[in-house]
Amino acid sequence: MRATENTAEARRTIEICNACRYCETYCAVFPAMTLQRAFTDEDLGYFANLCHNCKGCYQACQYAPPHEFGVNLPQTFAELRNETYEEYAWPNGSGRLFERNGTIVSLAAAAAIAFVLIAIMALRSPGILYAPQTGPGAFYRIVPWGVMTAFAGAAFIYAIVAMAIGAMRFWKDTQSDLSGPITLKALARALHDAATLRYLGNDGKGCNDLDDQYSQTRRRLHHLMAYGFLLCFAATSVATVYDHFLNWPAPYPVLSWPVMLGTFGGVGLTVGTIGLIWVKIVTDPAPVSRKVAGGEYALLTLLLLAAVTGLVLLAARETAAMGILLAVHLGIILALFLALPYSKFVHSVYRSAALLKAAIERERNKPLGE
Ligand code: SF4
Ligand code: SF4
Known part of the structure; x- marks a missing residue:
């Protein structure tokens, strides 16, 4: 999986979440995240595809915008998910067209x-x-x-x-x-x-x-x-x-x-x-x-x-x-x-x-x- 602006933003956000853990019971993303201390780009692609985009963590988050941390997991994961669709599409490069x-x-x-x-x-x-x-x-x-x-x-x-x-x-x-x-x-x-x-x-x-x-x-x-x-x-x-x-x-x-x-x-x-x-x-x-x-x-x-x-x-x-x-x-x-x-x-x-x-x-x- 390629390192991009979205993987960097997902890593920054998920590291804040891993310290906070308020949303631990919300979905499968948080228990999966807590099993690790460091996150590869592939881990982030996995988390993005575990997310069901329910927006619950955004509504609950004390660090969501306008807080300076700007945590917005549903938006970050939606963009990263799209990158995984592009990345793994066959033939290579065809995902971008759609x-x-x-x-x-x-x-x-x-x-x-x-x-x-x-x-x-x-x-x-x-x-x-x-x-x-x-x-x-x-x-x-x-x-x-x-x-x-x-x-x-x-x-x-x-x-x-x-x-x-x-x-x-x-x-x-x-x-x-x-x-x-x-x-x-x-x-x-x-x-x-x-x-x-x-x-x-x-x-x-x-x-x-x-x-x-x-x-x-x-x-x-x-x-x-x-x-x-x-x-x-x-x-x-x-x-x-x-x-x-x-x-x-x-x-x-x-x-x-x-x-x-x-x-x-x-x-x-x-x-x-x-x-x-x-x-x-x-x-x-x-x-x-x-x-x-x-x-x-x-x-x-x-x-x-x-x-x-x-x-x-x-x-x-x-x-x-x-x-x-x-x-x-x-x-x-x-x-x-x-x-x-x-x-x-x-x-x-x-x-x-x-x-x-x-x-x-x-x-x-x-x-x-x-
Ligand atoms: S989304 Fe916000 S409240 Fe939930 S774990 Fe992450 S930082 Fe904490
Ligand atoms: S938006 Fe995604 S990460 Fe946030 S609680 Fe819903 S499923 Fe989990």
Whole structure:
């Protein structure tokens, strides 16, 4: 991990916190910090990814601005986290593109892919774009099965490979001081902590988005978004099995697994992303980093567009608008896949890895200063 202005600021802040320790019970960052006396850049990257950005420590801090110490952990960690996303992204240097121009890059990619799909349809048979299609295989009469599978499969595999390489780089760099096997108990604990957002604010009390009052709003909205995304992914996976292994091509009836999972997931994703955008707009700006806001809005916008276009496509799938809607939805989904490894989405990967390290350390009860 590179030494930067943010690693220097994080080190200065964390050394103050390690002397103060008032926030010891707030989240996993503080118990992890107290296990050490000196902090490498890699330790700081690990702490930054353990932080859930609840802002509780900022509200509680007697050394927060305007105090001369200027302790602002949520802001410092948000900027350092972004540097870790850039640092470990594969191919090297690609993380910067999304961070600086995330919204424009994603929307341009979605528009370009949708345009290519519409051009393919128009070249094959212009009339097919505006003719209602119904019955088994309706989608493939618009976008051929081979084209859809090749585009979606390539984008999905690329996203998985890029995120896996990023995760391995992060793990190798930040967990180099761990030795011995990873136990099932530590794995289960890390999974539980990640799935429940256990450390979202003062040992689970919630976030301090507006002021010093705890609120569970952000946790609930994040759950709606994250589990909505997983339900949509489950819907696509079930549809793939139906199509490729059971020879039952889409579209499926309303009371089928793909449609029900996709509908519940799409609604959760829509409500969760709109709510999280709203929280970002109304939140207290003092502990927020403006530098990382663009990339965060870009991911939320892409997820929202994916959910809304999916629901609209479902509602209008038997109308003449289906062709254009399908191209637009596929364009957004493919752009989303391509953007995932360089967007804030990777926080789910790095935070899970950081939570696993925290669980291992807790299990081994590493002595102070070791
Ligand atoms: S955030 Fe402030 S109050 Fe909390 S441990 Fe650090 S210095 Fe102390
Ligand atoms: S999770 Fe919350 S309490 Fe912990 S460091 Fe981050 S902002 Fe502070």
